[in-house]
Amino acid sequence: MYNFLPIAYFQDKFVPFAEATISIATHALHYGTGAFGGMRGIPNPENPSQILLFRLDRHSQRLSQSAKFLHYNLPATKIQETIIEFVKKNRPTSSFYIRPFVYTSDLGIAPRLHNIDKNFAVYGIELGDYLSPAGVSCRISSWQRQEDASFPLRGKICGAYITSSLAKTEAAESGFDEAILMNSQGKVSEASGMNIFVVRNGQIITPGFDHDILEGITRDSVVTIAKNFGIPVIERAVDKSELLIADEVFLSGTAAKVVPVNRIENYYLPENRPISEKIREKLVAITENRDSEYQDWVFPIDI
Numbered sequence: 001m002y003n004f005l006p007i008a009y010f011q012d013k014f015v016p017f018a019e020a021t022i023s024i025a026t027h028a029l030h031y032g033t034g035a036f037g038g039m040r041g042i043p044n045p046e047n048p049s050q051i052l053l054f055r056l057d058r059h060s061q062r063l064s065q066s067a068k069f070l071h072y073n074l075p076a077t078k079i080q081e082t083i084i085e086f087v088k089k090n091r092p093t094s095s096f097y098i099r100p101f102v103y104t105s106d107l108g109i110a111p112r113l114h115n116i117d118k119n120f121a122v123y124g125i126e127l128g129d130y131l132s133p134a135g136v137s138c139r140i141s142s143w144q145r146q147e148d149a150s151f152p153l154r155g156k157i158c159g160a161y162i163t164s165s166l167a168k169t170e171a172a173e174s175g176f177d178e179a180i181l182m183n184s185q186g187k188v189s190e191a192s193g194m195n196i197f198v199v200r201n202g203q204i205i206t207p208g209f210d211h212d213i214l215e216g217i218t219r220d221s222v223v224t225i226a227k228n229f230g231i232p233v234i235e236r237a238v239d240k241s242e243l244l245i246a247d248e249v250f251l252s253g254t255a256a257k258v259v260p261v262n263r264i265e266n267y268y269l270p271e272n273r274p275i276s277e278k279i280r281e282k283l284v285a286i287t288e289n290r291d292s293e294y295q296d297w298v299f300p301i302d303i
């Protein structure tokens, strides 16, 4: 069960979460014509009257771009201002996750994006660990990641998550924690809601933007942190067989942060994971504002 933050943003105003409800005839519910974001925040461990949001600007920008695919003009500044207000109204007391989203809000049928109202809403939940930081097992999914030719992969579009859901459930029902999806070229793309990294011989390798990945904001953070540590990062096609013999594999995402993979199919990965650990520790320190080098990634909000 989730603990929802008490106040939601819905139909242009802040209301109690329980009152932010929609009709069963809502267009987006039927056609997947929505887009969403997801960002994490924590109370500042040094100052409980301050909330720290991680990379608010990038998350707002990505949702604004996703909204464009829905023919909805929602400036990143509007998203950012609404989220700041949302945090002030909710005054969270523990680690939380904010879910801002846009959707075709008219009632009725016919898939389209023109001549239809859209809406912007925000809610939040308290959220600790999404996946075990001790490591997860992964199945190579029988479901493929979508291609940009049939789906706007630069957006975080609701409809795409049928594939993630199929893959995650397939993995869970066969005894794994998570799924790794290949793309239509048979190369590694990403997990059900996370980007993927492989470590081999002291180098980090990750599928590039030309491998049908979501442009993950945690991925971007990991790449920057690794490069600043002097660890080479190579963005290129990754084969399935490379995963199986890797020194380390880890997943990155807002909800999951950085999570090591301990097993892929019937291949067990080494338990010693110096690079994954180093990056995870750094990322956690940054989100908790304990690292002056990356202070521009952390948005303090006085509540």
Ligand SMILES: Cc1ncc(COP(=O)(O)O)c(C=O)c1O
Pocket: 038, 164, 190, 191, 192, 193, 194, 195, 213, 214, 215, 216, 217, 218, 219, 252, 253, 254, 255
């Ligand atoms: C399909 C997919 N890939 C990757 C990611 C990781 O993106 P981010 O680091 O921006 O959360 C997510 C999570 O939002 C996702 O849903």
